[in-house]
Amino acid sequence: MISREEILHETHYGLNIYAHILREYYPGETVLSLSGRDCQPTKNPFNNNKPTLKISIVDGCARHIDTDDAVQADDVFDFARLHYQLEESELLSKINEELNLHIGEPLQFYNRSEKAKRLDQECQKLPKIEAPMFSYFKRPVSNIFPERTVSLLDVYNWIRSGKFRKTTKKLRSLQEKDEARNFKAVSFDYVTFSGTFSKRTDKELLEHSGLLTIDFDHIADLPALKQKLLEDEYFETELLFVSPSGDGLKWIIPIEISEVSHQEYFRAVSAYIQQTYQIEIDQSGKDISRACFLPYDPVAHINPKYLTHLNFDYHETK
Numbered sequence: 403m404i405s406r407e408e409i410l411h412e413t414h415y416g417l418n419i420y421a422h423i424l425r426e427y428y429p430g431e432t433v434l435s436l437s438g439r440d441c442q443p444t445k446n447p448f449n450n451n452k453p454t455l456k457i458s459i460v461d462g463c464a465r466h467i468d469t470d471d472a473v474q475a476d477d478v479f480d481f482a483r484l485h486y487q488l489e490e491s492e493l494l495s496k497i498n499e500e501l502n503l504h505i506g507e508p509l510q511f512y513n514r515s516e517k518a519k520r521l522d523q524e525c526q527k528l529p530k531i532e533a534p535m536f537s538y539f540k541r542p543v544s545n546i547f548p549e550r551t552v553s554l555l556d557v558y559n560w561i562r563s564g565k566f567r568k569t570t571k572k573l574r575s576l577q578e579k580d581e582a583r584n585f586k587a588v589s590f591d592y593v594t595f596s597g598t599f600s601k602r603t604d605k606e607l608l609e610h611s612g613l614l615t616i617d618f619d620h621i622a623d624l625p626a627l628k629q630k631l632l633e634d635e636y637f638e639t640e641l642l643f644v645s646p647s648g649d650g651l652k653w654i655i656p657i658e659i660s661e662v663s664h665q666e667y668f669r670a671v672s673a674y675i676q677q678t679y680q681i682e683i684d685q686s687g688k689d690i691s692r693a694c695f696l697p698y699d700p701v702a703h704i705n706p707k708y709l710t711h712l713n714f715d716y717h718e719t720k
Contacts, residue, residue: 404494404505406479412503415706416464416478417441420457422501423485427451448473448484459706533708534611534640534656537598542588543693546602554613554641554654557593558704561643561696566590570698574648586646590695595641595654596664597690604690613640614668615694616653616675617684627651630679632703637671643702646695664690 413419417434420441424433427447434457435442446455449472457466467475473484479493486496498505533555537548560566569589576582595615598608621627624644631653632639641654657667668688675683686692 403491404498406494408505409494409497409503410463410478412505413497413501414709415459415462417457417459418501419478419482419497420464420466423482426485443469446472531707534613535598535609536596536611536613537594537602539592539594539602539693541591543590543592543695544587548594548599548602551598552593554595554704555708557696558641558702558708561699561702564698564700566696567698570646570648573646573697582647586695590646590697592693592695594691595694596692599691602691602693607690610659610664610690612656612659614655614657614664614671615687615692616655616671617645617650617687618653618681619645619647619650619684621650621681624649624651627679627681628703634678636674638705639703640705641702643699644697646697652694664688 409419410416421434424444424447425431428445431445433444435444441457443453444455444457445451445453446468449455449468449470452470452472454469454472455466456469457464459465464478465476466473466478466481474480482497483489483493486493488496497503533553535551535553538550538552538556539545539547540549573582573586573589576585594602595611595613597610600606600608618627628642628651631637631642631651637655639653640656641652643652644650645652655671657664657671659667662670665688672683672685672687675681
């Protein structure tokens with residue numbers, strides 16, 4: 403029996419289902435364009451092709467509304483039901499067949515190759531979203547000259563890969579505060595999420611990345627706070643991971659500094675967090691050149707808009 407969860411896992415929360423169906427009506431057109439958690443309004447074939455369909459990812463599932471209320475607000479499976487005119491078990495089987503997901507089939511080399519090829523073709527039809535760029539520095543933290551420029555996706559992959567696993571494990575084993583602080587300063591590579599620099603001082607900023615780092619330290623319930631931040635209604639999460647110490651979070655969010663300075667934006671965000679979550683945050687985030695150490699976190703979260711077929715986790719039935 404095919405489940406909804408399996409299908410969502412294989413279709414980027416269901417976005418690929420929307421894209422597949424919409425291309426049936428609008429071949430050759432760009433049918434979905436991600437902007438943050440949401441897709442930009444697109445044509446609705448069930449509303450005389452008006453651009454009134456809005457698609458978002460909510461709690462791990464793609465959902466839609468129509469700004470004209472031409473169709474009932476619901477999830478991707480309801481949208482697929484409108485198109486295929488099938489009910490649950492037949493509908494899930496049809497999606498599995500139409501998108502060549504191979505759910506429920508024995509794991510075979512040819513199936514996997516065909517699936518990889520299909521996902522590559524699907525992803526090429528979606529507009530590419532470039533990840534923000536910033537400076538990367540080799541340890542120790544006293545080194546203020548950047549090694550190179552890297553992207554948010556680079557850092558996400560490194561944090562999850564285990565590149566910094568040994569140093570993170572060692573730091574968390576240290577009991578003395580001074581010893582841990584000194585070890586972190588000499589043992590961890592770091593980045594300046596807020597921009598690229600010729601040298602790590604605010605005066606040597608080359609280009610602002612449009613990102614702001616928020617530090618949450620000594621948090622009693624990390625999973626609960628992590629979920630709240632991911633669901634925050636005002637700030638979109640670009641990257642979220644556990645700090646090197648293991649008892650805090652690093653929340654990377656986008657900011658618009660064309661009219662408001664980095665420091666003013668930081669103060670506003672700091673006040674918002676205090677009022678919303680009753681948490682005092684580390685004030686070092688006000689510095690554009692602030693160093694952020696890179697730890698190991700296998701469940702770090704990145705905004706899904708930056709993920710391509712190369713980053714999807716394939717689920718195969720064995």
